[in-house]
């Protein structure tokens with residue numbers, strides 16, 4: 001089936017959309033029409049709200065269910081999958097509009113798909129995400145901030161710490177926004193550490209924690225933090241998908257991808273399935289409306305080619321690469337693609353990751369599971385962590401999946417920014433310490 005679109009449209013496209021919806025009414029189950037109508041409403045009213053939207057946890061127990069769910073994920077039905085249905089014996093969460101709940105529950109029953117209603121009103125969770133009003137003037141970590149606010153804060157920090165901090169632009173996005181990288185360096189000759197955050201637009205906790213960590217690297221008096229700040233060069237891309245991130249603030253909080261337009265109705269490529277290593281070798285979709293659409297070619301997304309061009313320029317000095325995501329509480333390392341061999345330094349990658357997990361747990365007893373992406377989470381290919389390792393030649397390459405394990409998911413209340421950021425910094429200190437023991441840095 002030709003794919004159409006996910007999520008709200010701009011007003012200019014409403015007419016086309018309505019025609020397609022009517023055609024779908026004739027050809028497809030009537031459930032789609034209602035989904036179309038609801039999506040049209042959200043398009044007219046701007047920012048999507050989720051009153052009485054349900055979130056279901058769905059278990060995939062056989063190949064037929066997997067095929068069915070993959071079809072639903074990439075088709076124009078208005079359902080938002082929070083995970084890609086990547087394999088049997090896994091589970092996904094899916095957001096269902098109130099008018100679709102009965103139909104979907106019947107569908108699950110018909111196909112013997114075990115499902116649990118996690119919340120019956122997603123808007124209530126969204127309402128807990130941000131404080132009712134900001135307590136502080138300016139920037140902080142008791143709320144989430146827009147791209148412009150984050151960039152403004154960075155420029156202010158560079159002005160305050162000009163001998164240590166610099167900021168540069170590694171290119172522009174599809175929609176013309178700057179992609180910024182911060183460099184923190186106390187002395188020449190340091191080994192480098194590369195970090196990207198918020199390459200998935202809806203994972204707001206990632207840019208919030210990484211800006212907190214940057215602030216600590218500059219201001220903390222803790223000896224272990226001073227050591228990692230002053231003896232390594234830090235390259236941080238705090239928002240690696242600025243277009244998608246802006247869209248989550250203005251229009252659709254749960255948007256994941258870039259904002260590349262593929263056709264009249266389909267937007268966005270999953271940038272973390274678009275890297276040029278084992279591209280499309282498991283855990284991706286070739287359907288443009290899917291949330292894990294891998295793009296028309298490796299590095300088809302300008303955001304991804306900007307990142308890889310920059311990483312290549314510093315790779316010779318970088319020994320540790322970190323890609324910050326949410327959610328689920330994992331520390332993942334290469335590889336993620338289908339039937340991948342073990343990395344040559346698998347034992348070291350595991351040891352460094354486990355040391356971080358142990359130290360993180362000591363803070364607030366949050367467990368982080370450690371393993372390869374494919375073993376610990378799911379099969380995924382064309383991902384940054386594998387590219388940085390295999391093509392960039394960076395020997396220690398990890399994905400952090402931050403809090404939580406399901407209660408709030410991507411919509412983590414702002415009061416968890418600081419404790420989650422403390423865990424992330426503790427993880428960095430531990431990783432670097434263990435990597436030094438093993439002779440990497």
Ligand SMILES: [Zn+2]
Nearest residue numbers: 200203325326
């Ligand atoms: Zn992610």
